[in-house]
Amino acid sequence: MRQHKPIIFLLHVALIIFFALPAWSQNNNSADTEHRPSVPNNVFTQIQIRPIKSNEFNTSIQCHASGVDQGDWQNISFSELPQNQFFCLRAKINIHRETLSSNPSLLVGMLGSVDFRWDYKPLISNGSPAPSFNDEDPGTIKTLVRLSDDLLNDGEHMLSATISTFSVGKELDSIGYVLAIVDEPKLANVVLFVSMLSAFFIGVLVILFVIFQLVNWLYQAEKSYQMFSILCLSAALLLSVEQAKFWLDYPYNWHALRLSVIFVLTFITSFLLPMFYVAYFRLKQVKIWVTCSLISLIIISLLNLSYDITSVALFFAALCWSLIINILQVRESGRGKAASLFIIIGIGFIIFYPEYFVEFGFAVFFIAIVLTMLVALIKEMRQHKARSLKAERIKTELLRRNMQPHFLMNCLTQLMELIETNPQDALVLISALSQEFRQLTQQSEQDYVPLADEIALCRNHIQIMSIRYQKDYRLAVVGEVEGIWIPSAILHSLVENCFTHNKISSDRTFELKVRQAGKRVNLTLITPIENKTNHQGTGSGNHFIHAKLAELNQKQAEFASYESDDNWVSQISYVNINATAN
């Protein structure tokens, strides 16, 4: 993986530049505006509103007349449009034809129904404004109308409108977003570019979702794959809904709903991001992490901030939790360095340019984080491959262990002795040995065997060892064995391990406790220990069991072993599989 480090580094540099550029160009623009003349051309100035009095309803509404009482008008900026009101709006613009683009259009982005007039003549309606919620026909969020040349002679013009804003549905910070004269083809290009970019990101995320679902179901079931996949899906949905304003001209009364959906998706994504890392690093304290991150997200949601700030804060919290998890992991195992660095960059970005983060930074950032995850997951897959290769190797090794020259030669020496002194026992040993070899050869070919068969194999091995050491070892089984299947050779390898690490100098009994809880099987094997100095539970036998469980796709299998007085206790827990389906 070392060779990927430069690539990851370059990616980070590229992203920093990408994030920094818009901010930088923004600064330049604001510097420009300061040098502009005091009466700007082609920009709406003096935006004024006036509530429509109820006595006007019956007669004609005089929003567009010039002779209305000036005292009623109130200066505002376009972002301060009032909610749940029926009112008039007027704005002046000083047209300077030469500086105007070739295809000038009026672009209005706001939440409301509106009826526009240009120089007192009807221009366009978007929905129909009305004095009450019930009568209003909601317009869409975007109004775009071409201003013909005869409307645009040099000099001052007046845009007036009748507006009603009863259908927003929720108290928002602002319902007026844009009021400007723009170049229509240019606008279309920008919209196209943004839509393509977001479609690209959404596509990537959806494909990742599908790929990791397939990986999870068809290749190897793994919680982290599942989490990653769902994370991609929720991010794709979030991005689609977030970017919908660019390509979907929906009625403005849907806007609050869209914001709620964004909020929910942001919440889910923010929750899934740290949870992915929890699953990926296989952290033990899942409940603690879930509770901590959920509580922090819920607190942020309840703070009653604006939608945009809430989104940023949610992501901020998600990144912080992810960072904590990654840094703890770096300290513990050295993994997660790239991800940590990356999350820090993301957090820095949120702190310095929160407004860009919600708009677009989020998408780029998310794709980049996804890349580090992808690298991590590919590494993981490679480990999986190595592990299953190892399982294969261990399987043959297990088979060979009992056919090892050393084992065989010792047995043959004993047979020589028995033939000369006690031929009857020699026959017993020969049968037991042949039985063990036959059964091991058969079982090593199978993934699962009936527990009863595995117990028979263990008993056979214990019998061989009893003859070898001239002792009376036994295996006692407690619990119902019927209908339980077990990954082959697991118990045998534990029993075998006990004899390789131990010299058991008295007649001892091995004990197997079988417990079935629903689909889960819990096995406890108690084997005797005599010389405690010898290591147990770290040898190839344990590797074999871990590798075997992983290879068989046993998702929630557990295997632990520990010393207890003069016994070695091994606990295995796995999902029972009806091997007839195998």
Added chain:
Amino acid sequence: MVIVIVEDEPLIQQRIQRLTAEILVAKDPKIFCFDDIDNAESFLSENTIDVLLLDLNLMGRDGFTLLKNKLAAAFHTIIISAYAEKAIEAFEYGVLDFIAKPFTRERLIQAFERLLHNRKNEYRSAKYLSVKKAGEIQLISLEDIDYIQADGHYTWLNLTSTTDAMPTKVLHSKNIEKIEQLLPERFIRVHRSYLVDMRKVKAFKIHEGSKYTLLLNSGEEVPVGRTKYEQLKKQLSGI
């Protein structure tokens, strides 16, 4: 004759004991069995024995450490092991014989004959001698030994001194007959009390009164026994 058997599997232990008792019946064998080397340790430190028949798991590093420990002792060690592939290495460290399992009565007879008739170990491939110094086992490479001198039940290994730090003489617990059994052909018993590495000999010197000595590269002189003279002369002409 005192024989110690170390073997953890009872049936095999029984086999070694049974066959040894039968083979050595004329020698009035006293056989002591232990099921591992730790249990045998105190017995070995307190008693004089003639041979140790040792089953050692030589796969781990511990096996060889234990083996080197035993090889520094006065008695001979015969390994009986299933790990036949370790035989060569065991011989290099100076075991008298290596019996691979499974073994027959005849193979055991052969090993005891080698022991009793001071017959040389047929591989003669020892490369090291283990010595115990201040409780620590030290391996002396045969390359460093010029000659070996008997001193009662012990022997002195006279070394080529390369540095001042290295002692020129090291005491070994085995007697000169036992050591001779293990050494390669180039070591010749030139005198009742001397074993010399012929590659380290510079000249053959004849003194007054039919006294002969070997002048070594180191400048030291080693006496040559009267009976050994003819054999040695033949040998030297070949060099």
